[in-house]
Amino acid sequence: MEVILKQTCLHAAHLALGARMSPFAGFDMPIQYSGIIDEHNAVRHAAGMFDVSHMGEIFVKGPDADKFVNHVFTGDVTPLGEGGILYGMLLYPDGGTVDDLLVYREFDGAGFLLVVNAANIDKDWQWLCDNAGGFDVELRNASDEWGQIALQGPLAEDYAVELLGSEEIREIAFYTFMDLEAEDGSRVILSRTGYTGEDGFEIYASHDIIQWMWQWLLDAGVKPCGLGCRDTLRFEAGLPLYGDELTAEISPVMAGLSMFCKLDKPEFIGKDAIAAQKAGGVARKLVGIELQDRAIPRAGYPVELEDGTPVGVVTTGYHSISLDKSLCFALVDSVHAALGTALFVRVRKNAFPGVVVKKRFYQTNYKK
Amino acid sequence: MSKIIEGLLYSESHEWVKLDGNVAIVGVTDFAQAEMGDITYVDFPAEEDEFKAGDEFGALESVKASSELYTPVSGRVIAINKDLEDAPEKINEDAFAAWIVKIEMSDKSELTNLLSAAAYSQIIN
CATH class of the missing domain: 2.40.30.110 (Aminomethyltransferase beta-barrel domains)
Structure with a gap:
């Protein structure tokens, strides 16, 4: 059987840069450009950018959006304000991990955006659909419509200000986001999050806009960084990778991430198992x-x-x-x-x- | 394009051998270092260790992965390149200058099993 790899909207840009490409989560992704050590150091000391367009975007809307997300997600979205972001997990009833993800509370009561691991998009989508029974919600898997760049490092903020022509974005707090509008009227999400241990942003936009931003940042001197240093950076920062530190067999309690499981919530899938693991040990x-x-x-x-x-x-x-x-x-x-x-x-x-x-x-x- | 040097002998597992009398000087090829990326550690054998041709005698670690090293000839390790202990990146800089071990050969006839530069070039291209 021949496996056809998917390509992100920046695939041609990676090839033009001479990136070393490799399959990852069903995509043909750049592992490195100039070298893992060089790229790693750029993120720690200046700024680097990653194509993370392979990540999944799932939107949850409807009257029961809060109730549904609180049912499937380990975090508590009740106190989360509009523009706020939470990290947490989807769990199986036995406490094993379906995925770890970010949950964004949209503005104007428009529900939530769930950003999930590329390797788990299909599994998560199925899991969410299977568990939506009885909730008045509308789910939409928009993963193929969005591109994403992670702009990371101590100089990321300065580059983002120049890229977006807005000083206001300096005020975006860690784990919050802002909605912007591109010149063509399409939506841009600017999120102060990342996976490197450094300050920075994750920028979500249409494929066209992401391609334009990538080229702009490249011309401005931001170093393109591959998945190789994405892993060395997240590892040093103590951040788990689904598949290695969190799996269907490794629960958040085993991974030392039980603080992201809010046991004071009335219920969520896996709550009883997590409570038992915390009480009885793993x-x-x-x-x-x-x-x-x-x-x-x-x-x-x-x-x-x-x-x-x-x-x-x-x-x-x-x-x-x-x-x-x-x-x-x-x-x-x-x-x-x-x-x-x-x-x-x-x-x-x-x-x-x-x-x-x-x-x-x-x-x-x-x-x- | 990876560099290949005429006059050296090569193994299919991407080691090169330079002869100095009865001693085989062994390193890895430019092709191997380029495949591995940034090399961060050399796992050396001890001096006086004896190996048969094809034995694993150590490993190179890049940021991402480890690659075993196989001795192309049988014999006894008489020297390791201690410069690489603190500067393994020298292998990336010039793989043919950064030798890894010197082996006193016990059976020089094994050299006929190794590849010429031309034959090795066929393998990597």
């Missing part, structure tokens, strides 16, 4: 491990005690570019998950000593 927990050697832990490598007893597995690992340390996330037996615990990671033939540390390896630089 068998395994996600931890950060810092190795004392340059050997690099990779996903799937075993985590052991000094005597070789297996106690877990690495989910993501790198030699951190910003911190110059070998670090990983690992899912380990909860009895060995306390900060300061000595654990070993087997890298090929040798077990290298490490210690459990906080997952947020890098001091993030969010604004406000």
Whole structure:
């Protein structure tokens, strides 16, 4: 069977830049342009931009929009004001994770925008439709209509001001968004969010406008960045990736993200399981491990005690570019998950000593 | 286009071999470094370790992935390139200058199993 990869609206631009392309979530996506280290450092010290047009956009409208989102989403949208954004999850009844996502409360009572992982668009859409019974809501999967650029880094705000010709956008607070109108009358969503640990924006617009913005930012000197450094950046910032740190088998409690599950809400799918996991504990927990050697832990490598007893597995690992340390996330037996615990990671033939540390390896630089 | 140097011998797993008497100087090819991207760590064997041709003797780590290194010839490691411990990026800068190990060969006839520059060029193109 031949797999036909989808292309984002910026695909031609990536090829023109000589990007190294690779399949990701069914799309032919840029992994790197100038190199992962160079791109990573641009985001940490100046500004970089990512094509994240593959992400999914699902709109929820109707009289029961609040009630429905609160039913499927772990966060509580009741106190969320218009223009506000929440991070949280969709869960299975057993507490396993369907997806992690951002929920945007639209202006003028127009419901919500759910931004979901590209790899999960079809699954999430089905899940939302399957669970909408009894709610007076209108769901729309608009993923193919929107392009998205993540503009990230300490200079992102200055570039965004120039790009959009508006000083006002400096006032957008972290985890809020603003609606703008492009010259052709189409809608632009400017969201102060990201996946790098730096200040920045995620800009949603039509394909035409996204193509124009990408070229403008490129000409202005913003470095194009691929999915390679998107992963090294989010990893250093302690942010999970669905498929690695959150899965149908890894609940938010296991991943250390239970603060995003609002148990004081009347109900949501998976609430009982999450409550039970929080009360009774979980068998395994996600931890950060810092190795004392340059050997690099990779996903799937075993985590052991000094005597070789297996106690877990690495989910993501790198030699951190910003911190110059070998670090990983690992899912380990909860009895060995306390900060300061000595654990070993087997890298090929040798077990290298490490210690459990906080997952947020890098001091993030969010604004406000 | 990846660089290939005439006069060296090559393995299908993208190592190069330069002969110095009975010693094989081993590195990875320009093609291999370009495929891997930024190299951040070299996992060396110990000096005096003995390997048979085709054995895994170490690994290169790039930001994204690790790639095993295979010895093209049998023998004993007599030197490792310690410069690469602190500067693994030298492999990206010039893969044919940044040798990784020197192996004292136990069976020089194995060299006939390796590829010429022309034959290696066929593999990567």
